[in-house]
Every structure is written in structure tokens, then in C-alpha cells.
Amino acid sequence: MSQPAPLIACHDCDLLQREITLKPGCAATCPRCGAVLYRNATDSINRTLAYAMSAALVFLVANGFPIFAIESQGSLKGITLMGAVHSLWGQDMQAVATVVFITAVVIPALEILSLVYLLLPLRLTMLAPGYNQLLRLLRLAEPWGMVEVFMLGILVSLVKLTSNFRVIPGVALWSFAVLTLLIAAAAASFSTRDVWCCVDRINGRRVAP
């Protein structure tokens, strides 16, 4: 050990400690407050990239096709996410429509695209231009992406509707379920620590306090 392990401070209690090496799949927790400090995610960059790229495809299907269709007076009426946002906007609910549009469409799209944009060059040991602004943006956007909550919203609406209508599940219903899983998998395998290690290696610097 020529150089001491890097310092880290717990994000929840600010306890200063030194990093320890972890077995694959393990996580380091703060000895004082129990917060998860970092994880040894195996093959983090490749896996996250794979999940993000498949999520990008599924995202297009989920937003382009109807979530479910309702039979009324002999005709089928499909509901897409954008259609629902649009009709809410038309009911003088612009604020609510904006919140739904941002949390269920814009932020998930932004997260998926920026992961692909960041990680694809990183795999080829290159840095995407503006990578640090993007990582900062991701950090800000992270709490506002709510695809999994939207998925639960779909299920609750289905239950509410089936009591009065004949409801036919659409392609986007399954796509949203898959998208929820893929985004969760990408979030679980993504490790900012690994990304920054990679960035430091490419920049050939070692920044220590």
C-alpha cells in the first residue's frame, strides 16, 4: 500500500472515513448512521449501458402506443400517456399536466439518454463532451423520475375502470412494466463512484485532498 485509500465522507452524517475494498456485490455502510456509502457493483458501466440502451427502446414503445383501450358504444378508444397529458391540459389543469409530463416523460427520457451518452464513450475510454455538467444534471433530476409510481398509477386506474368498462390492455401497459424494471436495474447497477474512477483514469489524474 503505497498510497492510503481515498477519503470519503458519509452523505448523511458527514463522518470522515477511508474507503475499504469490497467483495463483488457487497456494499459499504457508514459505521455510525448506517447509510449505504458505495457498492461494489460488478461490471457497473457495461451493465448500466445495456439496461439503459434497452430502456431507450422500450421507452419509445411505451410512449408511442396506447396503455389501454376502452370499449364504448362499440368503438375502441385508446389512451396514450401523451394523450392523457394533453387532455388534462385541455381541462385547465396546465400545472398538473406539466408535473405529469416532466416526471413521467421528460426526466426518465433525460436519464436514459444521458446514461447512454455518458457510458458509451466511457466504455471506449473516451469522455463525452460536457460529461461533468451532465452528471451534475443527473444528480439533480434523479429524485423526479417516477416511472415506477406511474406504473402503479396504471394498475390503480385499471382496477377503477374495469368495474364500469370493458378494458383492453395495450402494448404500452406491458412496455411500462418492462421499462420500470429496466430503469430499476440501471439505477441499481449504476455507480457514480465507478464512473468517476473511470473519468480519473482517462484524465490521468489522482485528485486527493
Added chain:
Amino acid sequence: MNGLSGSAASLGLCACHVCNLVSRVRNPRQAAHCPRCGAYLHARKPGSIASCWAFLIAGYILYIPANLLTMMETGSLISYRKDTIMSGVIHLWKTGSWGIAAVVFIASILIPLMKLVSLTVLLISVQRRSTWEPRQRTRLYRMVELVGRWSMLDIYVVTLLAALVQLGALATVKAGPAAVAFGAVVVLTMLASLKFDPRLIWDPLYKERGHERDAH
């Protein structure tokens, strides 16, 4: 761990909130930027307590109309009903969808209330520089952060059902004014919990230990 003890801030160090790099802050009064990612460095979130209170109080105020006003109007040729959040839950329960009724009750009524109360308790305890159970209070904060997003559920349900308005004569579903208030409560409580800095829970402990050290 490895003989280090004490907060990064008390040792003149500061962890970057974006890339987690710990770097030395020479002059705490001067604006510093992370040497690795360029993010603005701050030992604690700036204006944490004041802005958290502001979001929280606005959340409390809007919580009232969110629960009293109409969330959704549903009408068909045979029936017409106006539902608040609570009456919607009761209707679900009566029609036999107990599971969904429980989910909606937890997401739309319990979680927002729990968030408001927990953040108030956390803020008051931090302002009183309490040293009571910091680990449990940090855990409470982590729970608030984890479950908070799920209260958006009802907003999504209203959005999807309101799309039915286009169905025409057979049925109309309209979002009511409570949707705006409730959406605002969810966003405001999320902003409040993002603004709260859990490290403030631990700071009074350092100060006390610091005094002990000075006395020896």
C-alpha cells in the same frame, strides 16, 4: 474506521455532493468548486433550514384544500359523483377493491401526512440542537426520502382517468381543483425533503465532543 473520527466539516474538508470527492476548503467563506467535477462546494446545503420550513409550511397550507376539495368528478347517464381523496378511497373499499383502496390510502393520505410531520419533527430537533437518537432520526429522514415519491400516485390515476373525458356522452371524468393542490403538496414536500440536510442532525454531537476535547 482506520482511526479517523469526526466530521469532514470539522476537519476543514468538504465532500462534493455530485462526485463525492473529499477536498480541502481553504477559506470556508469563499465560494469553492470541486477540483474534479466543478460543482459548487458547500459543507452543508445552503439555506437548508429556512427553505425547508418555507416548503413545509406551504405544504401544510395546501394539504387542507387537497383533502377537502374535489379530486375527481365522474358522471355517466345513470350516476354522478364528486370524489375527494378520502371519499374515493372509501368508494374503492365499498366496491370491494380493498387492496387498491389500501394502496391509495397509504400513498395519498398517510405518506403526505407522515412526510409533513416527520420533517417538522426533524427541523425542530435540528433547530434545538438536540442530541436525541441521531441514528433513528437519520433513518426517519431516509424513509421520508424513500417513500415520498409514491404520493404522486393519485395524480397519475387522475391523469389517466381524465383522458376518458373524450369518451363523450357515455361517461365523463374530470379532474377537480384538489388535483392542483394535491400535486403542489407532493412537489412541495419533495422539495422540502431535498432541501433538508441530514448532516445537521449530527452536528450538535461534534460541537459537544469538541468542547470536551477543548476542556481536556
